[in-house]
Amino acid sequence: MKRIMILLLVSLVVCTLYACANTTSIVKTHPEKVTGMPDCRECHTDTWKAFNHQAADFFEKHRFYAQEQRLACASCHEESFCDDCHAHKEEIKPSDKYADSPERNLPHRGDYLSQHMIDGRINPASCAKCHGRQNNERCVTCHR
Amino acid sequence: MKNHDATKSRSGFCTNVALCAVIAAYLPFSAAAPALAEGTALSGESTTVLRAGQSIDKKDLYPAYEYLHLSATNLDQDGRVSFYMGGWGRTDLGDKSTDKYQDGDLQYGYLSYRAPKNNLVVNLGRQFIAEGVAAEKVDGLYLHSDFKAGFGAAAFVGAPVVTEPNASGGDLIYGGRITHTMPQYYTLGVSALKASRSGDRYREEEGFDVWLHPLKQVDAVGRSSYNSITEGWMEHDYQLTYAPLDNLNINANYSDINYKNYFFHMTTNVFSLISPSNPTGLIDPNEKLQTAGGGIAYTPIKALTLAADYKNYGYDIAGHANCFGGKATLALPGAVVAGFAIHRMDGATDKLRYDEYRVFASKKIYLFDFTADFFDVNYDSRINGVKNSYTVIGAASYAISPNLKVGADVDYSKNPNYDNEVAGLFKVTYAFDIRRSADGRAK
Numbered sequence: 307m308k309r310i311m312i313l314l315l316v317s318l319v320v321c322t323l324y325a326c327a328n329t330t331s332i333v334k335t336h337p338e339k340v341t342g343m344p345d346c347r348e349c350h351t352d353t354w355k356a357f358n359h360q361a362a363d364f365f366e367k368h369r370f371y372a373q374e375q376r377l378a379c380a381s382c383h384e385e386s387f388c389d390d391c392h393a394h395k396e397e398i399k400p401s402d403k404y405a406d407s408p409e410r411n412l413p414h415r416g417d418y419l420s421q422h423m424i425d426g427r428i429n430p431a432s433c434a435k436c437h438g439r440q441n442n443e444r445c446v447t448c449h450r
Numbered sequence: 451m452k453n454h455d456a457t458k459s460r461s462g463f464c465t466n467v468a469l470c471a472v473i474a475a476y477l478p479f480s481a482a483a484p485a486l487a488e489g490t491a492l493s494g495e496s497t498t499v500l501r502a503g504q505s506i507d508k509k510d511l512y513p514a515y516e517y518l519h520l521s522a523t524n525l526d527q528d529g530r531v532s533f534y535m536g537g538w539g540r541t542d543l544g545d546k547s548t549d550k551y552q553d554g555d556l557q558y559g560y561l562s563y564r565a566p567k568n569n570l571v572v573n574l575g576r577q578f579i580a581e582g583v584a585a586e587k588v589d590g591l592y593l594h595s596d597f598k599a600g601f602g603a604a605a606f607v608g609a610p611v612v613t614e615p616n617a618s619g620g621d622l623i624y625g626g627r628i629t630h631t632m633p634q635y636y637t638l639g640v641s642a643l644k645a646s647r648s649g650d651r652y653r654e655e656e657g658f659d660v661w662l663h664p665l666k667q668v669d670a671v672g673r674s675s676y677n678s679i680t681e682g683w684m685e686h687d688y689q690l691t692y693a694p695l696d697n698l699n700i701n702a703n704y705s706d707i708n709y710k711n712y713f714f715h716m717t718t719n720v721f722s723l724i725s726p727s728n729p730t731g732l733i734d735p736n737e738k739l740q741t742a743g744g745g746i747a748y749t750p751i752k753a754l755t756l757a758a759d760y761k762n763y764g765y766d767i768a769g770h771a772n773c774f775g776g777k778a779t780l781a782l783p784g785a786v787v788a789g790f791a792i793h794r795m796d797g798a799t800d801k802l803r804y805d806e807y808r809v810f811a812s813k814k815i816y817l818f819d820f821t822a823d824f825f826d827v828n829y830d831s832r833i834n835g836v837k838n839s840y841t842v843i844g845a846a847s848y849a850i851s852p853n854l855k856v857g858a859d860v861d862y863s864k865n866p867n868y869d870n871e872v873a874g875l876f877k878v879t880y881a882f883d884i885r886r887s888a889d890g891r892a893k
Contacts, residue, residue, distance in 0.1 A: 323597035327568045334523070334532075334564060342783045347696070353633055356669045360781075362747030362757045363701040367689050370671035373580040373627075374637055374661045377569055385558050385578070386495070386519040386536045392578055394587045394611050395555040397540060397548070398499065398515065402875060405859040406845040408810035408823045409779070409787045415808070416825030416841040417865035419506075420833065424801055426720075428763060428771060429741070430733060431685065431707045434721050439612040439619050440587060442718040444548070446615040449720045449732075 332377040340382050343409065354378065365411040394440045489529055493883040494520040503873035505545070512544035530566070535559035535575075558587075568596040579606050581627040582641020583657040583675045587611040588623060602629040610645060616719045620645040620652040637661040653715055654678035667693050682711040702744040703761075710735035738766040743773075755779045769798030775806070787812045803830035821845040821859075834866035841865070855879045 343359040400412040499515040519536035539554035560575025573592040590608015605626035612619030625643035645653040657675035672688030686706040724731035743761030758776040775793030788811040805828045812821040823843040847857030863871040
């Protein structure tokens with residue numbers, strides 16, 4: 307009985323907080339056409355200006371922004387855009403798939419078969435973020 | 451450890467089940483399509499790729515891929531329900547490129563409800579979730595909403611979508627994140643993730659994250675994550691940007707990783723921890739890595755950016771390494787993109803001492819795009835008898851119409867594993883968008 311009461315109370319509080327929030331949702335599609343790597347500061351002077359894709363450290367910080375403002379990302383990017391790199395299972399490395407976009411920060415450029423042994427020693431955690439639990443079937447070709 | 455073949459079949463089974471679930475969820479909308487809202491839009495992109503190359507054991511490889519991405523938006527009268535899916539399939543036209551002649555994957559497929567108020571989102575299906583300590587692909591349910599007084603919350607539950615070449619990834623995963631936001635100043639979050647395997651504790655991670663922008667010129671992000679099973683911090687990762695001028699960016703970063711807590715229950719042996727029961731593991735659980743670095747970028751004219759960066763890697767066991775360098779990028783959208791970068795890695799071991807160079811240029815001429823890319827690594831000491839490893843890439847594409855594009859690239863490489871490696875790729879991309887264009891969208 308006590309558990310049911312707690313559950314009902316929590317549900318009531320959640321519903322009340324939701325009903326009272328009354329914020330306007332982020333638009334599903336960016337109202338202005340955006341191509342290439344945008345400098346969001348050209349139009350935005352508020353929080354969104356942080357998402358300047360041309361900033362030197364945007365690539366390093368994009369994982370934090372993606373959790374903070376996923377819906378804002380989705381107003382310009384299809385899910386497939388994220389999946390080009392963050393795939394569950396992928397056989398073509400992003401820099402091969404988009405060799406015609408050299409300006410993009412795509413991982414594993416050049417001869418990565420040799421370089422992965424070096425990068426894996428420098429910071430294996432940076433490999434594990436994408437290959438620790440997914441997209442690692444090719445690893446067993448050598449690492450059995 | 452699981453039997454590899456058994457794992458593969460389980461993974462394939464899960465993919466099929468997920469695919470069936472997604473199709474089953476979509477069928478009612480598909481069947482009812484004529485009765486759906488007039489604003490319903492169907493868009494998608496098909497990319498057919500043919501690769502040519504040779505494996506390290508001299509097999510001729512000609513894998514052909516089809517990538518397909520579909521989205522159906524505004525499925526209901528109010529435009530709140532959408533459906534998204536994407537995946538790929540591959541067949542080998544030459545020798546086997548992996549252990550199978552054919553393979554494929556459902557990358558994502560979910561039904562989504564988005565309300566006009568409170569950023570309420572309900573997603574059902576295969577999706578990528580990024581909420582605090584969770585950066586997971588999940589077959590399941592995701593909820594997000596804003597609440598009163600700046601609070602927000604997200605929750606998810608489902609089956610983890612992982613590849614399992616050596617070890618299981620668990621069978622149930624759930625978690626959530628609660629945030630508080632003052633839009634002008636900050637967002638603070640606390641998050642947790644739990645995964646179980648056959649009812650046993652498998653992963654338990656908690657963390658907090660920050661996004662601070664107290665001043666117009668300052669932007670800081672970061673996260674700390676804790677492993678409750680190993681009872682230790684996995685990672686602290688923080689980045690700070692200071693932009694005193696519109697064309698000047700100064701940034702700093704710091705991270706601290708504890709290998710024992712971070713590499714806990716990975717699904718591949720590559721990241722397995724050395725232990726008495728696993729003496730052949732590759733990761734030393736006693737190792738800790740701290741990185742600290744920074745950079746400065748200056749944009750003297752709108753199209754040109756000059757940048758310099760530095761990063762120090764400090765290991766408890768392996769010694770230290772420094773990486774530093776700079777790059778220049780010229781970008782005239784729709785015309786020319788060009789860049790040059792040079793970096794020096796200076797580490798404690800021979801393999802961690804090398805210079806890295808990159809030069810690239812891309813030019814658009816009428817409906818053609820031409821790209822050249824050169825990537826070079828010059829090792830201080832030879833690896834497999836090779837001191838200088840390089841790759842040269844040439845690419846060209848032609849836009850037959852706004853929706854149809856063909857392209858090809860060839861790359862030549864000389865490196866410690868190949869004397870002369872030549873590989874090619876040909877692709878055809880077709881995009882379609884019925885009823886409504888999706889302004890702002892980038893594929």
